[in-house]
Amino acid sequence: MKREITLRVNNKDEVIVIDDADTLLEVLRDRLKLWSVRESCGVGACGSCTVLLDGRPASSCFLLAARTTGHDIVTLEGLGDGAELHYIQEAFVSQRALQCAYCTPGFILSVKALLDETPEPSDEEIREYLAGNLCRCAGYADILRAVRVAQDKKKSLAFKE
Ligand code: FES
Ligand code: FES
16 A cells, blocks of 8 residues: 655655555665665665664664654764765774675664764674674674774764764
C-alpha cells in the first residue's frame, strides 16, 4: 500500500510517498539521493548501510521506512557542514583507514555514536561497538587508530567550547 510519510533526515523534514514494503535504505538512496548509504549484504549483517537512528547505529536495509517516522535519521551527508570534512572523516583519511571506502560511511557513523556514548572507550569497547561494521580491505588496526585520533580531536574541541 502507498502512503505519504514525513521522515526527519539530516535535520530536515522530507515528505514522501512510499510503499509499505520500502526499506529505509531504498528511500534514502532512491528517493532522497543520499548515496553515502550503501547496500551490500541486504540482510543486516555488514553495516555498509548504517545510519544513525536517534543517535544509534542502525542497518537501514533491515528497517521499513514507514517504521522510522518520528525518529531522527542521520546519514554521512548530515555530519559535516558540506564545506569541510567532519573530524571523524579527517581521522579516517589521516590514518589511511580506508581503501575502496565502500564501508567507510557506515564506520564513521558508528564511530560518531560510539564517541558520543563513550568518550573514552577501551580497545575492547571499540571492537565490540564496531563489530556490526565489516571491512573487506582496510586494516582494522588502521580503523582503531582513526578512532583514537577522532577521540582526541573530539576532546580538544570540547575544551574550546
Ligand atoms: S547492507 Fe545493510 S547490513 Fe549489509
Ligand atoms: S575500505 Fe573497502 S570495504 Fe572497507
